[in-house]
Amino acid sequence: MPDGSDLDGKELLTLVRKGRSPFEGVWNVDNLIRKIEEKIDTKATNILYVSKGSNNYGLHLQLPNRAFSRKLPEAEFEAAVYRLLRSEPDMPVSKLLYYRIPVQHAGPRLSPPQDILGRQLFVFEKAEGENNTWRHLDIGQKANLLAQAARIRALLCNFNLSLEFATTWLRERLFEQKPKKFPIPVAPTRSFCNALIKSKIEATIKNIGDMIS
Template sequence: MSFRDDWPKMPDGTDFNGQQLLALVRNGASPFRQAWDVNLLIREIEENLGTQVIDIPFVYSGSNNYGFHFKLSNQPDIVARLARGDVNMPDYDGFPLLVQIPEVKFEAAVYELLRSEPNILASHLLYYRIPQQYSGPKLDRPRDITGRRLLVFERTEGENNVWRHLSSEKQAHLLAQSAGIRASLFNFQLPLDFAAVWLRERLFEQKPKSLPVPVAPTREFCVALFTAKIEATIGNIGDMIGWEEDNNTVGPIAAAAKQQLLHLIPHILPEGDQTCLYRLVLDHGDFGVHNMSITMDADDRLLVTSVYDWETGCIVPALLSDPLMAVTVDLEVDENAAPSISRVPDDATPSDRDEYMTWATEYVTVRYPIQTPFSAETDN
């Protein structure tokens, strides 16, 4: 089974270094030639942006996507994000088309929504295309790129793999900027019509087929949302539970737990329709230095220039918004809204843990210019 391409090799067996791709393609030596034709990507870029590709300085390798840096004849540089998995591959085992299509459309809608929000720094999307799946048996590896999702962005200056190379002072400065960006996103007034279209769609599986009440920034909606999510996750006795391939069904214990959870919901949600608790918030879903472009300005000061990869984003009531930021560990808050860390390496020393907690404190309390719903509730 396959869900993505392997990173290409050069004729000598070494990994492709990501450089001089256009020259390699024109000389018939594309490292991708065994998997797909780079000329098709070049042609799609040129036709849809009204330009000519004059160079491909670098190709980045992500876990699910390639990132192609293009220089163009008549406009600023761009980055094309092309999926490493093709839905037309034989034995394709990645995200199915019915998952990918709304995911791409949601991400495109987010970029459009945030385009005029300078403090959130969402990348500027120029063009996108959803993957298309061929009918019939998939016997041979496709030579085209029709089955790969594609998003094309304006390129901003900077790289994402800088954290480990920064001094403590520059790390603190980056955390302060990141906290400001995350606060701006939390404080962004999400249009209700956007939430109405996308909230249910962006719930994690298992999700209800519909919501019992209209989407609204109220406690009533939050209770209905929690209830619908539990009922979708735990059906009736004998129904499937979890993932289909696990072959598990709801038994008496799960059914009893479901009833207890449904009874609990109205008792754990604060009364009233406080805006600080129940307004609807857009969360990035994978906020961290790995999804930021970071550069230095003329005065050698660190500068975040864009935040990208919003495909895991979701819409939640404010009391569920997650301030987590990923660096080498995850910086987050505990149940008392105090700085905390997770995803800590098993071999982390006490000194390492102290450093990680310093980062979390810098991000969450020292510089984070927002109030959590819980701190606001306490202040009242």
């Protein structure tokens, strides 16, 4: 906020609709909300609160009989992960309603863009539960929460990743430098692991004597 305080989101929708958004000149909240309304065919009635992370904002919208949140992480891969985990019936994963990858404007960067095309957009159905409740729980409730967290972690550790998903995303998720393609098909085998390491080294060093970039 102009006075240096954190925005809690209260009255944000009213301010936005009246053209007095505290984000004016940074990003167009009204455009964002209207895009969400268009994609899920409903109207926002309130913004319950605004949360923030190290690289994202969360706008928790009140919609008729539903609440949604909007986040800004990596788009295509994250959407694919959510779709994959939703296929596991026991996995507690928020339902991804809509996402959009960012678009970069052509031309020189002379001023902050006034639209939202450059922002990744994720709209989720709000899952059950509350955030930041640990300090208010008693010993039994904390033990129950830890048990739930352990169960989720165990489900992730035991999750059987499909070969199709690994084939699609493994090379894409390698950090630079990475091979243009793998010499053999992706498979959970020793041979593929050896080929993966070798191809990664070759992509990094390229020719003997070259500087490692």
